[in-house]
Amino acid sequence: MELVRSTNLSALLVLLSCFCLQFGSATDTITAAKFINDSETIISKGGDFKLGFFSPPNSTDRYVGIWYAEISVFTVVWVANRNNPLKNSSGILTISEVGNLVVLDGQQKVLWSSNLTNSVVNSSAQLLDSGNLVLQGNTTGTFLWESFQHPSDTFMENMKISTDVRTGKKVQLTSWKSPSDPSIGNFSAGIEVRNIPEIFIWNDSNTYWRSGPWNSKIFIGVPDMVSVYLDGFNLVPDNDGTFYLSFSFSNESFPTKFVLNAQGNLQQTYFDTGDDHWGIGWSALNSDCDVYGKCGAFGSCNSQNSPICSCIPGFEPKNREEWNRGNWTSGCVRRRPLQCERVNNGSDGGKKDGFLKLTMMKVPDLADWSSALEEKCRNQCLENCSCIAYAYDSGIGCMPWTRSLIDLQKFSSGGVDLYVRLAYSELDKKGNVKVIVTVTVIVGVICIGICIYLLWRCMANQKEKRKMRMLLFDTGEAYKKFSGEDNLEDNVNQVKLQELPLFNLQELASATNNFHQSNKLGQGGFGPVYRGKLSSGQEIAIKRLSRVSRQGQEEFMNEVVVISKLQHWNLVKLLGCCVEGEEKMLVYEYMPNKSLDAFLFDSIKPKLLDWRRRFNIIEGVSRGLLYLHRDSRLKIIHRDLKASNILLDEELNPKISDFGLARIFGGNEDQANTKRVVGTYGYMSPEYAMEGRFSEKSDVFSFGVLLLEIVSGRRNSSFYDDEQDMSLLGFAWKMWNADNIVALTDPIIREPCFEMEILRCIRVGLLCVQEFAKDRPSVSIVISMLKSEIIDLPLPKQPAFTERHIAPNAGSCQPNLSTSKYSVNNVTVTMVQGR
Template sequence: MELVRNTNLSALLVLLSCFCLQFGSATDTITAAKFINDSETIISNGGDFKLGFFSPPNSTDRYVGIWYAEISVFTVVWVANRNNPLKNSSGILTISEVGNLVVLDGQKKVLWSSNLTNSVVNSSAQLLDSGNLVLQGNTTGTFLWESFQHPSDTFMKNMKISTDVRTGKKVQLTSWKSPSDPSIGNFSAGIEVRNIPEIFIWNDSNTYWRSGPWNGQIFIGIPDMISVYLDGFNLVPDNDGTFYLSFSFSNDSFTTKFVLNAQGNIQQTYFDTGDDHWGIEWSALNTDCDVYGRCGAFGSCNSQNSPICSCIPGFEPKNRKEWNRGNWTSGCVRRRPLQCERVNNGSDGGKKDGFLKLTKMKVPDFTDRSSAQEEKCRNQCLENCSCVAYAFDAGIGCMPWTGSLIDLQKFSSGGIDLYVRLAYSELDKEGNVKVIVTVTVIIGVIFSGICIYLLWRWMSKQKGKMHLPLSQLTKIYEHREEEEMGDDNHGDNVNQAKLEELPILNLQELASSTNSFHQSNKLGQGGFGPVYKGKLSDGQEIAVKRLSKASGQGLEEFLNEMVVISKLQHRNLVRLLGCCIEGEEKMLVYEYMPNKSLDLFLFDSVKPKLLDWKRRFNIIEGISRGLLYLHRDSRLKIIHRDLKASNILLDEELNPKISDFGMARIFGGNEDQANTTRVVGTYGYMSLEYAMKGQFSEKSDVFSFGVLLLEIISGRRNSSFYACFQAWKMWNADNIVALTDPIIREPCFEMEILRCIHVGLLCVQDFANDRPSVSIVISMLKSEIIDLPLPKQPAFTERQIAPDASSSQNNLSKCSINNVTVTMVQGR
């Protein structure tokens, strides 16, 4: 009896397992039995893409489409029924009786179909993690149809844009009519293979843009492609005469795509998880010169000139009147006939033609191709009277032109050399111009040599200043601080700031450790300048902070940070390992923080999940302990003045360390408050008295800490003073749920989170006297102080600006700079 019971139980478990497996496998698949209606979606196995019904912005029409599942900004990459929208939510996506994928309306009318003539009964459609929707037979498993072969306006990695040279069949992009209308627009983009494959954009049937020929690695008509796309694109011919274009990047976390927009421009966009939006990495059309044939035949376009069009040397406008009015479509004509043309006309042949070299050019359209080497290419063109120009590229070979030169463009960088055939008399004129230019250049060189010598003498004196001992650099710092703080504030506090022994690293050592400050080692970009990861010869990992010439900060902030942080040692402050001052280079060397800055965790779309409440509370406590050390426990009282999430670094265990002391100020033992005529910091983190009057104290840092505390709890970036008022409003309405990051909403932590919000609101009160000190803040966070006072309503925008405006003007009358530090993180 027991055996029977066990057998029945086993059978039941097997049936349940089969049911679960069948149910689970159906989440990315559509069959005739399992269709989806307007309210349903399917999602790819890895969760990257969704398929379902949607409405574009400002439209009520319904379409079947595919979009990114894990990106917060709704982004459609493919649309089925583009030209036949549904007017209500009665639509169904299913498999028809004959095996086609179809979109039906409420009356079972077919609005769109995969339209296969060789369809298979009982087929199924599956959404893959690549974003490709495939129709496949249940028995063979082969793809009968796929959305990648019928794209809309988006070109994604692992897709293939193709052209069959024999049949003329193309897989190409087609634009939307507008952002609200995905029906097929006026523009299309694909591969055109005349003699050499190129990418074209067409406006209806007219060429609108072209990429220039493919040389096996790049399209030579895209000037910046060598540095951007060398490892991304691939264009290969198949054995049957079909050319395929695809792209993929080694970094799978880099979400990027190419979109042909409604204006006819192909743009590469990437998703910036930090700012939560699609950024533009590259555009096909950036200037008027990128439009096909802008300057007509034998006309060259240069976006740096005004007007942008000019005839190439040896040619003149065909219609001078129209040309002068800015209508360049008629192009240019040759001024002097070629030698072979004169011979054919019975005239005296004269001297032979020659070639004029044009550098950094986008080569013209309609090129031929031969395998001749460069010198032979020149001779072949010279022997052919119809040949008007030639160019040579190692990846393509010889490219001669026998017709009009269309779509010429002069680049500031990139491009290749183009040799234009001219009559000897035209070349002679060009030779005279060269003589004039040569003489001018010689005179200029002599004059420049004198200037360079004088400049060298001046720089020699300046260079001596840059190699001053650190003690004298400190004196420069003290003098500058006196100027900022006023005569009454340069007593004991500055004299205490004598720089202790700090290791001096040489420039060559730091360049070697960072691979010559290579872009791949760049960690981020701050107001000071770029920060690079490096490894010293002993294996120690470091972060090198290099002052940028374009930075709003300079020697003052550099010396300030060096003086301040060299005196500090605390587990919650980043440790300064050394510095480098050589010539124009000024660098600070820190311990390396593998997890970078706090803002990358809080405001990312994925990383906040790594910060549970225990880790966040540990970060809050660590920041407060570091701040307490700065204000009370160190030998010097330090006011940071720029406390924010991007200036909190995280070590390998996510312990916080306060960084960036370029704006910090040292207080004497008896000082509690100081004034400045130079307000620095970041909008949204600055207290009222500091932003309006230039007054800063410990309570200024407490305000910044309160803003930071509320950001850590809410997971949202504070962008204005009004955000503090909103936080107070939600707290006052007992709506803590709306203020708390969903990731940390757990009942067991509710009281602790509530107490932290309460403390944060006490820290961001308008008046400095109302805010607690850091030591009291720590006691509040540890519940050593049980009864907390009620925070006053932050009313900065409504109550304080107007009364303080006049006094602000008086206090800041000497102000010339309002420095705001900004941190940008670059994807690699």
């Protein structure tokens, strides 16, 4: 009888053990009472990731790690006890008495710990669907420790790599020693902020690779970053001096990660479900030229040449014998001293130094930074004898160099222009009689050719003017068809040719140095925009219709018709146009500070926008919008109001630009409907994006998004929360409901004396982005609210699009991927059909 009772008890214990094991494998949480043994795992709530014990290929050592649960190829993304493996299957992962997450061996020896210094009661560890293992206290939502802050070799979506410029503390990747050994290898990767943030890979403590500076959109030393699949990066500073780098793609169908491999190469990998393997989309190191300082100081590397290293013009090898043997580490030295150096040494100064332009370059390391605009950047460098080179990027600003130029590389595409300071004699070395005779003959031939060309152009200009007059007057029917306006033909016919100056192609080509890349200001849906200077000295901006642009004659003529009759301080001024052959160009007044987004979403420039300037921009845009809706002779709906279409003059005053998508309303019209939805995702009102209905309230919605971006300093279309994808509107609404709207404010402008005015602006912004058009205020009421003429503001209702971004389902393909991904961006979409 005793034997039967004992047998039944044993069977019961076995059943209970099986039940507990099954329960343990189904949960996503570990506690002191609910630990896991070597044979057990936990899985995240959505089933994306698993946590448990594993052995690497060709190894019997046991490690605690996290891997993908639903991918057939076993792929580890994080390892706990990297340097202390278990030699058998006796390991346990549990919560210690003081609240730490620990890995224990069979003798209860701690092999790894989360190392919390303060003891925590009733803590638990949870595996999230992001792949992040978090240790939580008994207070819900409080993370005491997380694996994303202690990464291994893998950088995943929504993980943050960071560096604190004050303390030097870094969150960075560290490579495995080998594919069979996850212990910490020789290579690490992270952010380095000297003057401008960059990504670095280090071999021990030595620099092995660098990305080039961050310009608020891309790292300019990575030529492939112009493609769509890398546009998901986001690098932002906080008010404590910490810079955070993260990435996230709008298409989450294909797992994507960055891995620092054992050879020190940082690679983007994506899982190809068709071939059932991890493909490589991008690599940091593709040739010897990508290795840091391959050609030494003042040496330039070009992987297309043989040998790959050469001294930049004006310099020669420091050690000719080593250089000829293929050892380029000693670099190059200047052939002739600079004029300012000769003056300082007391010798004859001679002619002044100049700059030699090197195009499509990876800029050197150790750049300084200045807020000077491009022309001042050149002059500042020329006036400083220590300055030996400079470069200018619209997203960064002025980058001068006062130290040796190291890690230079010549790209076949991308890069920026680098201006290297040389002695005058190095810039003007040709001077023999044969050259003079040759030049004289060439000049004579050119003069004869110019005379013939001018005669032909004189005749052609008359023909083009007649053609332009017919084009302007005959566009009424085509524009009427596009607009759906019965009375628009009368408006079109009011645009007289003599009221809009015509520029000829030769004049604009000369003003832009034949549309040289160095004069390119940016790129939009219409095409590229160039900076130019007329023979009179007037600076202009030229918008040139691209042959591959989805926008064409309709948008071109739309902008001519709309903006030619508009005159307002807060609207950009159209100076004229050019129509010759297939060329169509619009000529505007030049705005030296470019667009608002270049300031607002930069890592450094937002400091130049204090609250007074931001409020001035908000008021200026609202006044311009009021003029379009109410005060101009033509009632105009802009339809593409966003930060990149707000230009800033030399005093940072705003001017609304880009009227290619604008619509003119009849006198009695309040709204219209279109089957051709145009605009920018993130700024479109819901009734317009979903149903094609637009009105003044559509522009008010866009203005509300813009207002919240100005106050928060964050871009609506690239706002990501740690745990979920949320728009800026969703975050603002969440903070409003939590009575913590101050959290939305950009720390740069967070001052007590402006708090009430800032909070009023946020509330006005929320009123503008309400889901239903009837609930939104008109622009005139918005202005009264901003000026506090209306004291008691209504309570806002829930905005549209608060849960997730509206991500475009169209875009460019990834060049290196078999399946396309798309990023959240600010591109104007012009070919979407309304429902």
